[in-house]
Amino acid sequence: MTLSRRLTALLPIASAIWLAASVLIAGALRPGYSHSAQFMSELGATGTSGAWAMNGFGFIPAELLLLAFLCLAAAAMRRRGLALAGLSVLAVYALGLIIGALAPCDTDCRPVDPSATHRIHMLAGAVAYLSGLTGIALLAVAVGRLGARRLMIAGIACGAVGLALFLSLAPEHPQVGLIQRGLESVIYGCLIAFGLWLSRFSEP
Numbered sequence: 001m002t003l004s005r006r007l008t009a010l011l012p013i014a015s016a017i018w019l020a021a022s023v024l025i026a027g028a029l030r031p032g033y034s035h036s037a038q039f040m041s042e043l044g045a046t047g048t049s050g051a052w053a054m055n056g057f058g059f060i061p062a063e064l065l066l067l068a069f070l071c072l073a074a075a076a077m078r079r080r081g082l083a084l085a086g087l088s089v090l091a092v093y094a095l096g097l098i099i100g101a102l103a104p105c106d107t108d109c110r111p112v113d114p115s116a117t118h119r120i121h122m123l124a125g126a127v128a129y130l131s132g133l134t135g136i137a138l139l140a141v142a143v144g145r146l147g148a149r150r151l152m153i154a155g156i157a158c159g160a161v162g163l164a165l166f167l168s169l170a171p172e173h174p175q176v177g178l179i180q181r182g183l184e185s186v187i188y189g190c191l192i193a194f195g196l197w198l199s200r201f202s203e204p
Contacts, residue, residue: 004072009199011069012191015062019184022058026050036178039109039171041100041121047107059101063094066191070094073198082145086138089131093187096128110171129169132187133162139194151197155190162186 026043027033044054077083103120140155165183
């Protein structure tokens with residue numbers, strides 16, 4: 001297996017581990033933080049202790065790893081227009097989350113009078129998640145055309161579950177943290193499965 005193929009399989013896994021580890025460590029260092037009831041973004045919110053570290057060394061590196069994976073995947077799928085479209089939309093997902101880290105939400109991410117930065121953060125997050133789900137749907141159809149029927153069905157199913165989670169992602173929901181983590185898990189799960197499949201894919 002070539003280095004690029006190995007990286008295609010490993011980079012989405014590395015991104016997921018980096019993100020999960022960063023959130024777990026930052027959450028453990030913040031007294032009273034609830035992974036089930038609070039957004040991950042709250043760990044990098046304006047005025048939060050260690051926010052710069054979470055944003056700069058947690059969220060952003062995780063998305064840079066994901067962007068590197070998407071670039072490698074695009075190179076491997078250069079002759080497949082639908083797959084390239086899906087990967088391009090997924091790049092918007094990664095870039096949107098980077099913007100969200102550069103423009104953190106206000107303290108607790110539930111301000112009564114939100115700042116401009118908070119509004120940018122929320123808009124970037126919404127666009128990112130919708131792009132992630134759209135990209136997964138496009139990739140699912142693309143791999144289905146290449147014979148990966150099980151992966152296609154799994155991708156479509158995950159996309160439907162992800163959309164339901166996204167529509168439930170309201171700040172006032174008592175389990176909003178679990179919902180967000182579930183949504184991230186759905187997107188990353190599909191990307192990891194696609195990366196593993198792509199690492200073994202050969203042009204027919």
